[in-house]
Amino acid sequence: MHPAPSIIAFTTLSGLGFGLLVFLGLGLPSPTGWPAFFHFGLGFGLAAVGLTASTLHLGHPERALKAFTQWRSSWLSREGVLAVAALVVMGLFALGRVFGLYDATELGWFGTVLCALTVYATSMIYAQLKTVPRWNHWSTPVQFGLFALGGGGLLAGQLGVAILGVAAAVIFQILNWQWGDSRFAERGHTGATATGRGAMGQVRAFEPPHTGNNYLLKEMVHQVGRRHASKLRMIGITLAATPLLLVVLPPMPVIFGLLAILHCAGVLVIRWLFFAQAEHVVSLYYGRAA
Amino acid sequence: MTTLPSQTDKKLGLVIDLDTCVGCHACVVSCKGWNTENYGAPLADVDAYVADPVGTFLNRVHSYEVPPDDGPAALVHFPKSCLHCEDAPCVTVCPTGASYKRVEDGIVLVNESDCIGCGLCAWACPYGARELDGVEKVMKKCTLCVDRIYNENLPEEDRVPACVRTCPAGARHFGDFADPDSNVSKLTAERGGMDLMPEQGTKPVNKYLPPRPKDEAIDILAPLVEPVAEKPEGLLAWLDKTLEKI
Numbered sequence: 001m002h003p004a005p006s007i008i009a010f011t012t013l014s015g016l017g018f019g020l021l022v023f024l025g026l027g028l029p030s031p032t033g034w035p036a037f038f039h040f041g042l043g044f045g046l047a048a049v050g051l052t053a054s055t056l057h058l059g060h061p062e063r064a065l066k067a068f069t070q071w072r073s074s075w076l077s078r079e080g081v082l083a084v085a086a087l088v089v090m091g092l093f094a095l096g097r098v099f100g101l102y103d104a105t106e107l108g109w110f111g112t113v114l115c116a117l118t119v120y121a122t123s124m125i126y127a128q129l130k131t132v133p134r135w136n137h138w139s140t141p142v143q144f145g146l147f148a149l150g151g152g153g154l155l156a157g158q159l160g161v162a163i164l165g166v167a168a169a170v171i172f173q174i175l176n177w178q179w180g181d182s183r184f185a186e187r188g189h190t191g192a193t194a195t196g197r198g199a200m201g202q203v204r205a206f207e208p209p210h211t212g213n214n215y216l217l218k219e220m221v222h223q224v225g226r227r228h229a230s231k232l233r234m235i236g237i238t239l240a241a242t243p244l245l246l247v248v249l250p251p252m253p254v255i256f257g258l259l260a261i262l263h264c265a266g267v268l269v270i271r272w273l274f275f276a277q278a279e280h281v282v283s284l285y286y287g288r289a290a
Numbered sequence: 291m292t293t294l295p296s297q298t299d300k301k302l303g304l305v306i307d308l309d310t311c312v313g314c315h316a317c318v319v320s321c322k323g324w325n326t327e328n329y330g331a332p333l334a335d336v337d338a339y340v341a342d343p344v345g346t347f348l349n350r351v352h353s354y355e356v357p358p359d360d361g362p363a364a365l366v367h368f369p370k371s372c373l374h375c376e377d378a379p380c381v382t383v384c385p386t387g388a389s390y391k392r393v394e395d396g397i398v399l400v401n402e403s404d405c406i407g408c409g410l411c412a413w414a415c416p417y418g419a420r421e422l423d424g425v426e427k428v429m430k431k432c433t434l435c436v437d438r439i440y441n442e443n444l445p446e447e448d449r450v451p452a453c454v455r456t457c458p459a460g461a462r463h464f465g466d467f468a469d470p471d472s473n474v475s476k477l478t479a480e481r482g483g484m485d486l487m488p489e490q491g492t493k494p495v496n497k498y499l500p501p502r503p504k505d506e507a508i509d510i511l512a513p514l515v516e517p518v519a520e521k522p523e524g525l526l527a528w529l530d531k532t533l534e535k536i
Binding site for chain 1: 293308318342343344345346347350351352353354355356357365366368370379382383384385386387388404405406407408409410412413414415416417418421422424426427428484485486487488489490491498500501
């Protein structure tokens with residue numbers, strides 16, 4: 001799949017932002033006044049920048065409000081509805097904290113649930129697609145959830161959760177790559193099934209339907225981004241795992257911040273591969289072994 | 291609403307005969323022509339006259355080689371457009387309700403004024419039947435020429451999809467699959483109509499007829515063009531002998 005920068009930024013930044021808000025909603029930590037302003041501001045900022053980035057790849061962003069209507073059937077619509085609901089509830093909770101007006105503990109818990117559901121809905125946009133076997137698996141929401149947990153814990157300054165969450169996310173990612181690499185073949189999609197099950201037997205693409213490029217090739221048979229996949233996997237995992245240094249480093253805010261930036265860079269690289277390495281079944285029609 | 295209807299009154303769709311298709315691409319051209327001049331946003335070509343032209347098409351013809359165990363390979367031309375699936379994954383993923391499946395005839399359509407151009411429906415389609423238009427930035431797909439098939443301003447013989455009307459080989463057939471006595475239902479039953487990628491669970495309405503097995507003695511002219519002079523006689527025989535001696 002085409003690794004569009006807007007979508008990579010969206011899933012990474014909103015994942016981190018909602019991850020942080022999950023902890024703030026639970027009161028971990030529970031700052032008031034200016035510290036609360038900066039904590040919640042960072043969470044809202046990341047989530048909002050991510051959501052705004054996601055509108056950049058739309059053909060008609062001016063119609064984006066229509067995307068809130070189909071929550072009964074569409075994960076993309078659910079994601080939008082949940083994200084706005086989470087931001088509104090957490091916003092009300094944050095107002096109480098920043099101005100010291102009220103302490104709405106239960107509202108924070110509710111916000112935490114909404115933030116977690118938002119991350120889940122984001123992952124399901126991809127996990128629902130049977131056409132991309134690598135994504136169409138329970139491991140996709142687990143992976144997104146673990147990165148939100150680890151990154152959010154890190155930004156929230158929660159030492160134990162940050163270390164455990166990041167370790168779990170990184171280990172699960174390594175396993176996930178192993179499973180994902182063979183899933184397309186395991187699902188049994190081949191050129192023979194694509195052209196009518198077995199009746200013609202194995203087929204070999206003789207002539208493509210068009211001599212130039214097209215939307216399908218650019219969007220779903222994008223293979224350029226895979227060239228350095230094994231190197232990028234190493235780079236992504238190494239950067240994403242840097243918060244594990246907290247085992248030895250002193251837990252000072254500046255160190256948390258620095259490690260958070262390195263971790264975020266690693267997740268961006270891993271998210272690039274999430275798209276670039278995803279094989280779409282339509283590539284079978286073009287005679288490309290996905 | 292982007293939930294799918296539990297049942298449609300008709301199941302309009304195409305039968306495509308892979309045995310008959312000659313791969314002329316006339317259906318591709320007539321589709322592009324009709325759907326650029328009629329319903330919805332025109333099918334754009336971007337940079338049509340430079341080195342890397344990119345265009346939107348609703349119907350494309352692939353060609354495949356089927357390698358046999360022995361003998362020459364068979365060539366199969368393979369037109370591909372929206373299959374108007376009963377369980378269309380492109381419809382349910384749509385966040386705005388722009389994509390829908392009609393209850394009356396099962397045609398899958400896009401309401402272009404509601405489409406935000408997110409592209410998720412194209413990702414959800416296993417068949418590559420949807421393309422985002424390069425100029426209008428809305429999702430384009432086969433409409434089964436919904437503006438022809440019910441159009442009483444057209445002569446009756448033209449009230450079929452443009453690709454079916456134009457096919458010079460008669461490889462494309464249009465009809466109602468919900469009616470067991472329709473031309474398309476009968477063709478599908480007689481010739482073993484196939485679903486594409488059935489393991490995706492989309493339940494495509496369009497069916498493909500497999501190529502018929504080729505005859506063994508395919509070259510009917512062969513007995514007539516056998517070599518007539520295996521052994522030279524007369525002057526040729528003398529020349530043959532003499533030249534071999536030199």
